[in-house]
Amino acid sequence: MNKLRQKWYTISIRSKVILLAGAVLAALWTLVAMVMIQLHSFSGQSAIIMEEYMDITGFMDAFSAENVCLEAFVRQIQPPEAREDYLAAIQETDQLLRELRPHQRTDRQGEYALKRAISNAMEHYRASQSVLLSIEETDEMIAPYLSLRSQAAYIDGYSRDLLHGRMVQGGGQWREITASNSRSGQRFALILALDTALMALALLIFTHSILKPLTDLGRAADEISRGCYDAPPLAVHGDDEIGRTAHSFNLMQTEIRKTIHALEQQAEMEKSLLEKEVEAARMHRRLQERRFAQLQSQINPHFLFNTLNTIAALAREESAPLSEELILRLSSFFRYSLESDEKLVPLGREIQLLRDYMELQETRYGDRITMEIHADPSLNSVVVPKLILQPLVENSILHGLRTRGGGGQIRIRTYRGRRGVTVMVSDNGCGFDPRRMRPESGRHRSIGLDNIRERMELSGGRLDIFSRPGLGTAVRITIKEEGEA
Incomplete structure (x- = not known):
């Protein structure tokens, strides 16, 4: 068993897939072939039974239609096409009668006797029918018509007896077919169970020898991508493609681990130098931020407001009330938008700001x-x-x-x-x-x-x-x- 397992791991993945798929397909096609053979046998037997039924019922229907045409033919007032319809019905009946002819080797004894009786009766019936067709006067057709009706009753009785015997025999054949199908169904169920077990075994072998090593390889690669380089090496079971890939992966993991350890040692050596440089850069940035804050604090927005108020006072002295009003509104607008550090304000202040802004815009427009x-x-x-x-x-x-x-x-x-x-x-x-x-x-x-x-x-x-x-x-x-x- 171990030798067979070792041999299995040495063959290529392609050969493994071909062998497993071939075994599964062989089992499936065996089951399908048996089902097809059984269906073909059932279809053939059913066709024979139905063909015999159709021969008998076809003859009975044609002979019944012929009798209907006969009644139309012997009436006092005949339809114009009565003779043509009657002759056509006779030809149809004769054609179906030929398909119902007896076969001593294939027919059972009772069926053979009834078919012979029907054939003999039809010969006498056709002879009497020829007499009827040769008469031209309608009144003279009564006696031959009654004779034909009497003979037709015998033929119809023979046909019904033949149909009944055929139905009885067909019922027995259907019971035999049903019993045979039941036995075949049991065999199919057993074969299907065996095929299912074989496919499960093939799937288990495929999973264990192909999918599981691939899954382990993918998991190890994920560990490498997450930075875990100290994971245990992969198990190498054979010399197929997966085994060679796992061996190469183990070598790559070892080399990466050595390289990472060397880089970590180098990083430790450079860390102290880098920390000093970072601390120096941080102190330089703080110094620049302090200088910027100092320069920014020197910009006093009140200089702008005081300047605008000075210009407004000058406009008042020069008797320019409109200019004074506009400058004051502009000063209020700047004070509101620049000086206030508030992020939320009352809605009324926003409305008042709009009034100041529109005063300025209405001066322009x-x-x-x-x-x-x-x-x-x-x-x-x-x-x-x-x-x-x-x-x-x-x-x-x-x-x-x-x-x-x-x-x-x-x-x-x-x-x-x-x-x-x-x-x-x-x-x-x-x-x-x-x-x-x-x-x-x-x-x-x-x-x-x-x-x-x-x-x-x-x-x-x-x-x-x-x-x-x-x-x-x-x-x-x-x-x-x-x-x-």
Whole structure:
């Protein structure tokens, strides 16, 4: 047994697969051949029985149809085609009678006698029929017709007796066929069980001698890929392709392990030098960060605010109230956007920032662009992310209304809707197709919109854009209040 197993491991994988597949296919084809032989035998026996049934019933049906045509032929008023139909029926009956002729060597004794009786009776019947066909007067056909009816009754009785005997004999043959099929089914079940056992054995051999070594090789390769180089070597069972591959894999694993150990020793030697360099780089970076923070702290935003206030005071002395108002609003706008470190602000402050911004824009555009604000005062204390409304109004002016000759209108509305606190910013500008928005397009998609959308999503809200070319654009901001799920 050990010699056979060792011999098995020395042959190639191709030869193993061919041998196993050949054994399985031989068992399957043996079973299929036996089934086909049994089916062919059953089909042949069934065909013989059915052919005999069809010969008898065919003759009986043709003879019955002939008698029907005879009745139409002897009527006082004959149909025009009665004679032709009768002659055709006679030919059909004669043809089927020839197929029913007796065979002394193949027919059983009772069947042979009945077939001989039918043949003799039909000879007398045809002789009487010739007399009938030779008569031209309908009145003279009565006596021959009655004689034919009497003979037909005898022939019909012989045919029924022959059919009954055939059915009795066929029943016995069917019982023999059924018993034979039952015995064959038992043999097939036994052979199928043996084939199943053979296929299971072949699958077990294939799994143990081919799949398992391949699985072990793949598992060892996975261990190598995960950095585990100290795994035990693979077992080599033979000199086939898998055995040679496992042997080469063991050599490769040994070489990799030696190389890794050498690299680890070298890395330990270089580690101290690298740590010193990293510490020096870290100290240099900290020094640069401190210097940058020091320079940044010297930039005081109040310098800008104080300068704007100085210019506003100068405008007041020079009696330029409009310039003073614009400078003060600009100073307030800068103070709000630059000085405050808050990330969340009341909605009322955002609305006030819009008013300051539009004061500046109306100075530039005049009556060409107007803004309407319908804000619910009860929502002014709702907390929102800072600077979410001014970029939307700025986009409406730059991308939707600036090219209009006049009549540009921006509407801002705050209300508490079904979705929560909602802010709608809409314009009657040129609009666009939202489906054609692209991240790289600078015309209808800006950093401001992306920034607002991201901040709204982080705070639990959302931003939706609705636009149609030629009809304007609307942006809906939904705000999640504290305490909402």
